[in-house]
Amino acid sequence: MQDGCIWDSREEDPDYKAVPVLTERVNILEKHLRNMEEKKRELGGIMMITKEKLQTYYTLMEEDARR
Numbered sequence: 001m002q003d004g005c006i007w008d009s010r011e012e013d014p015d016y017k018a019v020p021v022l023t024e025r026v027n028i029l030e031k032h033l034r035n036m037e038e039k040k041r042e043l044g045g046i047m048m049i050t051k052e053k054l055q056t057y058y059t060l061m062e063e064d065a066r067r
Contacts (some may be wrong), residue, residue, distance in 0.1 A: 009016045 003018050006021055010018060
């Protein structure tokens with residue numbers, strides 16, 4: 001994104017209305033953020049399962065070492 005171009009446009013034209021451009025950028029960023037939050041939730045679930053498996057494997061290794 002070229003945020004500077006909005007500032008440049010405002011400096012070149014005092015009547016320039018940035019709201020339509022900014023609204024579009026806000027919409028894009030909000031959608032991107034929602035997607036990242038969903039991926040974060042998915043990754044959190046995968047990490048939890050992985051930690052549980054690791055704990056199970058550590059327990060099995062300890063039990064096996066005691067035999």
